[in-house]
Amino acid sequence: MKFNTVLTVFLIKIYVISSEYITRPCGQDLSNLWLDMVAVVDNSQGMTNDGLTAIAANIASVFSDGTKIGTNSNDPRTTRLGLVTYNSKATKNADLNKFQSIDDLYDNIFTDLATVSQTDDSNLENGLEVAEKVLEAGKNEKRKFYKKLILIYASTFNRNGEAISIANRLKSAGTKLVTVAYNQGGGDEQLADGLAQISSPRFNFTNNRALIGDIQMAMLEANCFCAPTWTQYRQYYSDQFSPPGGVCIQPVGLTAVWRAARISCANRFKNAYLADEFTQHKHDFIFDSIKNTNGFQLPYSYHIGLTLSNGSWSWDRPNGWEQPVVQHWFGWDSGFPISTSSKASGANFGNETDAGWQNIGAMNIGLNYVCETATCDTDNYCSTDQLD
Structure with a gap:
């Protein structure tokens, strides 16, 4: 049976934005x-x-x-x-x-x-x-x-x-x-x-x-955890014991173009994808994470899951899954997105304090990138073969 009590105030404040557009909570x-x-x-x-x-x-x-x-x-x-x-x-x-x-x-x-x-x-x-x-x-x-x-x-x-x-x-x-x-x-x-x-x-x-x-x-x-080398999304990046969310983040400190980065993420763990940033909180958490990952250097630049699909900016998901359309919070840099079909992918570009979204080509700019996947939990069993 489903556990109906809301797990933490964190889930209320961060996750519940609309019935469709939420960052996954723990099972x-x-x-x-x-x-x-x-x-x-x-x-x-x-x-x-x-x-x-x-x-x-x-x-x-x-x-x-x-x-x-x-x-x-x-x-x-x-x-x-x-x-x-x-x-x-x-x-x-x-x-x-x-x-x-x-x-x-x-x-x-x-x-x-x-x-x-x-x-x-x-x-x-x-x-x-x-x-x-x-x-x-x-x-x-x-x-x-x-x-x-x-x-x-x-x-x-x-x-x-x-x-x-x-x-x-x-x-x-x-x-x-x-x-x-x-x-x-x-x-x-x-x-x-x-x-x-x-x-x-x-x-x-x-x-x-x-x-x-x-x-x-x-x-x-x-019972809600990440595989080794992945970081669990949580209320405070600086406090590893703060209330957790139901997704895992993995910054990759080796550059690739957006399309290759997407495939790399998909190969790293079952149903993994380029990370989304539904909220300012998620954006900030990812930014703090990349700052503490080898291979990321100033000025920061890294692919995320932004992709232009059927005329709307959406978030990457595994093949066959519905791609959530960007809504509620937008992290675009001033002057972006640029309206051109040749720049249909998204990345963060920033300095030591923050980063903003810019649209780029999927095949011509090599950057670091950030992958995401669901936590192992009661809604997502992870086998020994996956976690080894």
Whole structure:
């Protein structure tokens, strides 16, 4: 089923221009989620039996919107879920292959999270270390590019432990960490602030009524990524952790004429094309990207997907796809476009602060160029062969 909640304010401000002319957002189909995940649950005395049961229900609910649990050889878009509980020590309750359906999850999660331990000690670092081992043990060639996520439920947080350093190691390796501060009243008032040091940016949550949607949003975002050597479009170029969009950018620092650049982009990744600039924001993001790419030098000049088609300026798309007509925002330099059939392609020309569109010939000016493709996500599965 489609995830109906808008992912971020970024999507509202940047993407929603008209129903037809938008930059692609990340996929939002929970039934096609493909992740490897481990739930890490505090079962110390402070959590209480009722608290554990509530967490079991929350975990089951998160995956109840059509997400396929386990491994299905007929559909690679599945999510594996392991389970770890922790107190003074940690226990692996389920590896990544135990739950093979949503029914398996329901049949086991409430039993696994039924009774708290006999200790008040709650050492998250132990839970994280076991979760890391579960993810490592579950690796296989078919899923080597699947993104990893650890979902943490905690009733307290020990700032004197090693949890932060372990969390930083996991995040540096690409694993997303989602935290849920489950304060059942009268507990650690600084719990959420402490867990914010553990979580990935924007993924620290509390037990509020939006929690299921918050966790699902984090999973969908974790499942939205680019192939190596591509840069994911996002709210702020300068902040790699800012809310992401559903396209990837690849500046190419070797010159080619526009027609050759278009073919080069198409050959770089499935359904890739010369980049579009629907908005000032997208234009600025691409400009910041090329400034940080080897092979681009002042004065900047680079092909984008502008092309004159049937009398209208449109954006490049793969062969057979509809080409969006330029609308809403126009980045033409003063005096452009020049009205001539011999200049039916577009490029950016600029200085150290900005660049503007100019129309040029498709076969006679060699420039750098910028390619674009969709992110790998729930609407666009990327195989190992594509990502290798």
